[in-house]
Amino acid sequence: QPCSITAGISACYCYCSTASSELRTRTERRSNGRGEALKKKGRRGDLNTEVETSGPTTVPVLVPKEEYCSKQQYGYGVQLGGKQSLTLAEFLDRNNSVSNNGFGAVEGSPDDAPSSPISFMSEFPHVTSWVQEDGIKFGGGECFEGGDGEQPMCFAEEAQLLEEAERELVMLDGRLSEEKLEPEECMGSYQMRRPDEGRIDGEGTSLESREADSTFIMAYPPEVSNPKQQLPYIQHELGRRRNATRRGQGNGNNQHIYSPVPSMRNFPRPYEEEPVPNRYRESKQCAGGKDEQEKRGVPAVMRCFDRTKIFVKAGNGGNGVVAFRREKFVPYGGPSGGNGGEGGNVYIEVDASMNSLLPFRKKMHFRAGRGSHGQGKGREGSKGEDCVVQVPPGTLVKEVSPDSSQTEAVVLLEMTIPGQRQLLLPGGRGGRGNAAFKSGSNKAPQLAENGEEGAEMWVELELKLVADVGIIGVPNAGKSTLLSSISSAKPNIADYPFTTLLPNLGVVSLDFDASMVVADLPGLLEGAHSGIGLGHEFLRHAERCRILVHVIDGTSPQPQHEFEAVRLELKLFNPTLALKPYIVAFNKMDIPDVAYGWKVFEEYMQSYGIKALCISAATKQGTSQLIHVVYDLLKSEHSSSTSCDTSGKVKNCVDVGEMVRTSQNAPLEAFWVSCDKHQRIWQVHGAGLERFTQMTNWERHEISRIWEARWDYFHRPFHAVAHMLHPLWRSTRERDDPELHRGWVEYTERVWPGPGPMLASIASQLLAFERFQFPFDGEQSRRRYFEAVRRFQRVLDASGVSASLRDQGIQEGDTVFVGQMEFTWHDSKDMMSLRDWKRGLRGSKVWPH
Numbered sequence: 046q047p048c049s050i051t052a053g054i055s056a057c058y059c060y061c062s063t064a065s066s067e068l069r070t071r072t073e074r075r076s077n078g079r080g081e082a083l084k085k086k087g088r089r090g091d092l093n094t095e096v097e098t099s100g101p102t103t104v105p106v107l108v109p110k111e112e113y114c115s116k117q118q119y120g121y122g123v124q125l126g127g128k129q130s131l132t133l134a135e136f137l138d139r140n141n142s143v144s145n146n147g148f149g150a151v152e153g154s155p156d157d158a159p160s161s162p163i164s165f166m167s168e169f170p171h172v173t174s175w176v177q178e179d180g181i182k183f184g185g186g187e188c189f190e191g192g193d194g195e196q197p198m199c200f201a202e203e204a205q206l207l208e209e210a211e212r213e214l215v216m217l218d219g220r221l222s223e224e225k226l227e228p229e230e231c232m233g234s235y236q237m238r239r240p241d242e243g244r245i246d247g248e249g250t251s252l253e254s255r256e257a258d259s260t261f262i263m264a265y266p267p268e269v270s271n272p273k274q275q276l277p278y279i280q281h282e283l284g285r286r287r288n289a290t291r292r293g294q295g296n297g298n299n300q301h302i303y304s305p306v307p308s309m310r311n312f313p314r315p316y317e318e319e320p321v322p323n324r325y326r327e328s329k330q331c332a333g334g335k336d337e338q339e340k341r342g343v344p345a346v347m348r349c350f351d352r353t354k355i356f357v358k359a360g361n362g363g364n365g366v367v368a369f370r371r372e373k374f375v376p377y378g379g380p381s382g383g384n385g386g387e388g389g390n391v392y393i394e395v396d397a398s399m400n401s402l403l404p405f406r407k408k409m410h411f412r413a414g415r416g417s418h419g420q421g422k423g424r425e426g427s428k429g430e431d432c433v434v435q436v437p438p439g440t441l442v443k444e445v446s447p448d449s450s451q452t453e454a455v456v457l458l459e460m461t462i463p464g465q466r467q468l469l470l471p472g473g474r475g476g477r478g479n480a481a482f483k484s485g486s487n488k489a490p491q492l493a494e495n496g497e498e499g500a501e502m503w504v505e506l507e508l509k510l511v512a513d514v515g516i517i518g519v520p521n522a523g524k525s526t527l528l529s530s531i532s533s534a535k536p537n538i539a540d541y542p543f544t545t546l547l548p549n550l551g552v553v554s555l556d557f558d559a560s561m562v563v564a565d566l567p568g569l570l571e572g573a574h575s576g577i578g579l580g581h582e583f584l585r586h587a588e589r590c591r592i593l594v595h596v597i598d599g600t601s602p603q604p605q606h607e608f609e610a611v612r613l614e615l616k617l618f619n620p621t622l623a624l625k626p627y628i629v630a631f632n633k634m635d636i637p638d639v640a641y642g643w644k645v646f647e648e649y650m651q652s653y654g655i656k657a658l659c660i661s662a663a664t665k666q667g668t669s670q671l672i673h674v675v676y677d678l679l680k681s682e683h684s685s686s687t688s689c690d691t692s693g694k695v696k697n698c699v700d701v702g703e704m705v706r707t708s709q710n711a712p713l714e715a716f717w718v719s720c721d722k723h724q725r726i727w728q729v730h731g732a733g734l735e736r737f738t739q740m741t742n743w744e745r746h747e748i749s750r751i752w753e754a755r756w757d758y759f760h761r762p763f764h765a766v767a768h769m770l771h772p773l774w775r776s777t778r779e780r781d782d783p784e785l786h787r788g789w790v791e792y793t794e795r796v797w798p799g800p801g802p803m804l805a806s807i808a809s810q811l812l813a814f815e816r817f818q819f820p821f822d823g824e825q826s827r828r829r830y831f832e833a834v835r836r837f838q839r840v841l842d843a844s845g846v847s848a849s850l851r852d853q854g855i856q857e858g859d860t861v862f863v864g865q866m867e868f869t870w871h872d873s874k875d876m877m878s879l880r881d882w883k884r885g886l887r888g889s890k891v892w893p894h
């Protein structure tokens with residue numbers, strides 16, 4: 046019997062078990078990239094060898110891999126290949142034989158050899174043989190045992206392991222079907238973290254010869270049929286072997302030669318330590334809890350189709366600045382620091398061209414721009430750029446509670462009308478510049494505010510399709526076929542349940558001004574309301590449809606029962622769904638046997654006073670009648686609903702913008718204090734106070750530094766004069782010692798009675814000014830943030846926080862947190878009291894609102 050084996054490998058040597066076999070070898074250039082690379086390196090691997098043989102049923106094939114094996118091993122293998130020629134049965138039977146020479150390959154009968162082994166071999170050239178038995182596929186690899194002195198594998202052990210593997214695979218198969226797992230889904234996460242170094246192709250340098258020369262038998266679950274799916278398993282096995290080699294445990298064969306996949310879900314991940322990026326974790330959060338998803342096995346594409354979570358953040362306000370007007374002939378020009386600009390808002394807008402939430406799989410963070418800072422000469426900062434989140438019509442925007450246990454999310458917005466735009470989060474207010482703090486008693490305030498931080502939140506988007514008509518029915522009833530025959534939509538149609546995973550929309554045109562949007566929904570099973578099948582993943586789409594079309598599968602043995610089951614599911618999911626007007630369409634009338642079923646069904650329907658139509662979606666028989674009946678019903682439904690419906694207006698469930706503003710403008714007096722008396726830490730809570738703390742600019746010492754530089758610039762000449770005229774001035778640089786200074790002044794007066802007092806007074810004035818303006822260390826450093834701290838202190842006093850803390854027994858040195866800021870409590874008498882501050886020369890009298 047002829048057998049054709051194509052092996053995309055470096056060189057292929059075939060040994061036929063019988064001398065009568067004909068062997069024809071043809072060599073070709075390889076066409077894939079790897080081949081080209083090999084060719085460049087001048088290896089023999091650039092040849093594609095095709096072997097055609099006929100006659101024997103057993104074809105052992107030995108494939109030495111030149112790029113992996115040393116010369117010695119290579120020759121060795123060739124030599125041995127001719128000796129070994131086994132069927133799988135023989136292979137398993139030879140329990141006790143130990144091959145000192147290694148075993149070339151095992152091949153099943155050519156009948157059994159499917160096409161996949163061939164491609165497998167071309168993909169993974171080191172695997173030389175393929176056996177298929179009872180649906181379990183084994184790929185065998187070449188064996189070059191003994192090359193580095195290792196003991197080859199015992200066949201008995203191997204056979205036993207194979208049996209075990211088989212048993213485990215059967216168990217695995219059972220478990221997979223029990224858990225309703227999607228192989229693709231299981232593989233997905235694995236492939237995601239597939240590292241490049243795990244390559245096993247011939248080009249990879251990662252495989253040392255020592256690692257490669259090992260017997261390599263892999264088994265896969267029945268679902269894994271093509272090389273691409275097998276790749277992760279092989280990579281895992283190779284990784285394990287490589288690790289074993291590194292640890293000095295041979296090539297890993299002595300551990301276990303066979304590594305079945307214990308369970309697809311618990312598949313040991315060789316690179317577990319690699320952290321999963323955050324965004325994957327976040328994206329997994331879509332559509333409810335992860336557990337819930339796993340339970341139902343909802344395919345990945347479905348998760349973000351109609352439900353997703355996004356993060357929105359309004360822009361921060363720009364900071365106000367401290368600036369003074371400096372102009373020729375305008376002395377004391379006064380403060381002129383402008384206010385910061387407002388942060389950008391976050392809007393949600395309906396985009397009629399969108400029909401799913403799938404774009405949010407790629408982008409889930411939306412941030413508005415920040416307002417720019419104020420500038421001198423009273424210039425205000427510009428407003429931050431707004432951020433507009435486009436959603437399809439029919440999207441609900443819900444608040445996501447931080448703890449996932451909460452069941453009902455608060456609906457914030459309902460976006461239904463195309464072009465509708467709603468404010469979700471308002472941007473932060475810009476901070477005031479020092480011009481805003483000018484007052485009669487404080488004409489030169491050195492005080493400005495920070496911009497307010499923009500609010501941020503996670504919101505859940507939930508899409509409820511807006512369609513006039515929803516087609517529902519059990520899986521395989523022909524819903525998608527019906528949609529495709531009445532509209533130009535092209536949904537997937539196939540003869541297996543749950544072909545449709547995502548709802549499809551189509552526009553049905555009856556006339557130039559008469560059209561309706563029809564939605565084909567995924568199949569509905571008994572128990573869907575509790576999450577069986579695709580469950581309420583799609584049932585909520587039916588909520589927005591005005592009328593429903595029940596498609597009944599005519600070939601089903603009990604169409605009546607089907608219909609009732611679907612009605613019951615609707616009722617259990619949402620009673621209002623069951624109240625929607627509906628039409629029943631009995632499908633697949635073109636099939637001869639169905640006509641009888643239709644008679645029975647029609648009678649049954651008539652007994653309940655329900656009108657049913659018979660159609661054949663495939664041949665378009667009766668579909669135009671159905672369209673007209675549906676359209677008439679839709680029109681009557683439309684007129685009745687608009688008469689009592691006051692809408693057209695958008696229902697805005699919770700005004701988030703208003704909510705955010707209210708929370709931001711919370712009064713300062715609304716606070717509460719918590720205390721850790723053990724560690725002496727006090728925390729003052731309160732939205733108003735926290736916002737005030739955040740907006741307080743604690744960085745005013747920067748301004749002081751500028752003043753210091755300016756002061757130096759203007760007064761350094763005086764210093765120089767003073768230094769020249771008064772040699773003792775230098776000594777008075779010991780500013781912290783007034784006693785000493787006074788001593789020097791007296792001394793000066795005595796020594797230079799003429800210019801002495803004048804110089805002394807200049808020096809002392811300079812000193813005093815310097816002291817007041819630029820404290821250095823010790824006590825006076827507290828004046829650094831002078832005005833901001835003073836204003837803050839006054840607010841704490843006025844709002845009653847200080848009194849409350851005192852009442853609760855705060856002590857000297859305790860830590861107090863207000864918002865993010867940390868303070869230390871000083872209540873001692875020698876501290877500058879509020880009264881003293883009020884009397885100070887500088888400072889703000891402007892009360893924060």
Ligand SMILES: Nc1nc2c(ncn2[C@@H]2O[C@H](COP(=O)(O)OP(=O)(O)OP(=O)(O)O)[C@@H](O)[C@H]2O)c(=O)[nH]1
Nearest residue numbers: 520521522523524525526539543544545568662663
């Ligand atoms: N003979 C015949 N076959 C039909 C008719 N309508 C649908 N089919 C077949 O029934 C099978 C299922 O059709 P779909 O349209 O995919 O069924 P569905 O209800 O959308 O199924 P799900 O999406 O899985 O819920 C397909 O093989 C169709 O060719 C019909 O009127 N006559």
Ligand SMILES: [Mg+2]
Nearest residue numbers: 524525544545
């Ligand atoms: Mg379908």
